[in-house]
Amino acid sequence: MVSLHGITGDPISYMDEYAEQVEEFMKKCFPNEEAVAADNETLLLKEETPSSFVRDFFTPSLASEKSEIIASLPNSLIENEQALYTNFPHRFVCSTQIKGTVFETFTNSSDLIDRIDLTEMAVFFENNNRSLLNSDQIRIVSEVRRQLPKKDFEIMFALYKCDTSLLSLAQINLIKLIAPSEVDARRFKTFCEANSVSSLSEEEKFVIELSNIEQLFIRLRLMETIHTFPEMVYNLQQEINILRDVAITLRADTFFTIILQCSTIYTNFLCGDFGAQLIHGIRVIEALNVCKYELPNGIKIGKRIADMLPINALGDTVAKRLKLYQEASQYNFSTLETRVKKLGECLLQLDAERSNLGTDCAPSSVGIVVQEARLRESLTTAQNEMTTTLQYFAESSSTSATIKPENFIKNVTELLQFLINVC
Numbered sequence: 001m002v003s004l005h006g007i008t009g010d011p012i013s014y015m016d017e018y019a020e021q022v023e024e025f026m027k028k029c030f031p032n033e034e035a036v037a038a039d040n041e042t043l044l045l046k047e048e049t050p051s052s053f054v055r056d057f058f059t060p061s062l063a064s065e066k067s068e069i070i071a072s073l074p075n076s077l078i079e080n081e082q083a084l085y086t087n088f089p090h091r092f093v094c095s096t097q098i099k100g101t102v103f104e105t106f107t108n109s110s111d112l113i114d115r116i117d118l119t120e121m122a123v124f125f126e127n128n129n130r131s132l133l134n135s136d137q138i139r140i141v142s143e144v145r146r147q148l149p150k151k152d153f154e155i156m157f158a159l160y161k162c163d164t165s166l167l168s169l170a171q172i173n174l175i176k177l178i179a180p181s182e183v184d185a186r187r188f189k190t191f192c193e194a195n196s197v198s199s200l201s202e203e204e205k206f207v208i209e210l211s212n213i214e215q216l217f218i219r220l221r222l223m224e225t226i227h228t229f230p231e232m233v234y235n236l237q238q239e240i241n242i243l244r245d246v247a248i249t250l251r252a253d254t255f256f257t258i259i260l261q262c263s264t265i266y267t268n269f270l271c272g273d274f275g276a277q278l279i280h281g282i283r284v285i286e287a288l289n290v291c292k293y294e295l296p297n298g299i300k301i302g303k304r305i306a307d308m309l310p311i312n313a314l315g316d317t318v319a320k321r322l323k324l325y326q327e328a329s330q331y332n333f334s335t336l337e338t339r340v341k342k343l344g345e346c347l348l349q350l351d352a353e354r355s356n357l358g359t360d361c362a363p364s365s366v367g368i369v370v371q372e373a374r375l376r377e378s379l380t381t382a383q384n385e386m387t388t389t390l391q392y393f394a395e396s397s398s399t400s401a402t403i404k405p406e407n408f409i410k411n412v413t414e415l416l417q418f419l420i421n422v423c
Contacts, residue, residue, distance in 0.1 A: 085133060085137060086128075094182060133207070138204070141204075145203065147174055152209060156210075159175070159213050160219070162219050162354075167223065172220055175210070176220050176224075184211060185211035225350055229343075233343070236379075239336060240379050242324075243333050243383075246409060250389050255317070260287050262308065263286075263305065264276070264281055281394060284412055288418065291422075302418055306422050311423050328409045333386070333404070334404040337379065343372060344372055386405050
């Protein structure tokens with residue numbers, strides 16, 4: 001028994017019990033194709049015509065806005081420009097990119113073909129017509145099929161419906177490895193029109209069926225996005241949480257405040273002011289430089305500050321905070337907004353491509369739209385907390401450049417680590 005969730009969600013048997021669904025699927029996938037029958041099996045051959053696509057998009061938008069964004073990006077971002085199943089592996093310009101280019105002027109090649117000595121190319125024609133796939137290609141397709149624990153029809157149906165409940169991310173990536181390009185699809189069609197398909201191997205039949213799936217690469221990309229979106233949201237949310245937590249913790253870290261106060265006092269001493277009234281404050285990076293300063297007796301100021309403060313007594317507390325700061329210093333917080341925006345654009349892509357492929361294709365994006373909105377809201381909160389923290393430590397003002405959050409956190413981490421080491 002298998003469950004074809006794309007149709008009803010109810011389990012149905014593989015062959016006899018879903019004839020109507022098979023017929024529906026065939027009509028939708030291949031509405032205008034002629035069947036090539038052999039040995040009671042039909043291989044429907046259709047030239048793939050990839051539509052425009054937008055890479056990495058997300059956030060609700062008006063239909064006109066979606067169209068403008070999609071139209072502004074090159075189709076090559078998602079279309080496979082690599083011919084996999086030809087005698088001469090090569091990259092090519094996709095059909096959707098020909099308009100308006102020099103290649104659109106290639107309207108008649110007959111005169112040029114007549115001038116070429118075709119006998120020199122005979123071996124290539126023979127090899128092309130002898131078999132659909134060579135032994136290496138068959139081996140690769142066979143290995144991929146071995147790792148797809150579903151019947152061929154289920155795979156094709158899942159691809160047509162963009163049903164991620166039937167194909168895992170790993171399986172989608174495997175299919176991408178062997179997915180035929182538009183050039184391959186045209187070659188398959190020509191080959192099968194001139195040869196009997198009854199002698200084709202199971203691997204050859206499989207790639208032909210893949211080439212029959214309209215806008216295959218768009219569907220694969222859409223399914224990949226649906227699979228990876230939750231993890232992308234989770235990872236970004238974790239990073240946002242750390243940014244918020246560090247910002248709040250630093251403002252409440254009285255021990256770190258005392259370190260800065262001691263560093264400011266010693267800065268005054270170094271300037272000859274023993275009343276510590278000359279300089280009222282120094283930033284974290286300057287405090288680090290002061291702590292590293294070596295006195296005439298060879299002792300660093302950081303050693304004196306560490307001895308004066310109960311760092312050893314507060315070892316666990318300091319170590320815990322240092323661990324948080326060290327973890328935070330690994331992130332690139334200054335690009336968070338761009339990455340969240342990119343995820344939002346990815347949602348736009350998902351919505352637009354679902355509409356392009358049909359309303360019955362792929363699950364609803366309502367849930368992930370909500371997740372993305374919450375992500376943006378939490379990012380705003382975290383950014384506000386960090387802005388407040390940078391202002392609190394005079395790292396951000398209208399008269400000076402604002403330090404990047406990750407650089408500020410790295411300076412804090414280095415300062416604490418230095419004081420712990422000199423204890």
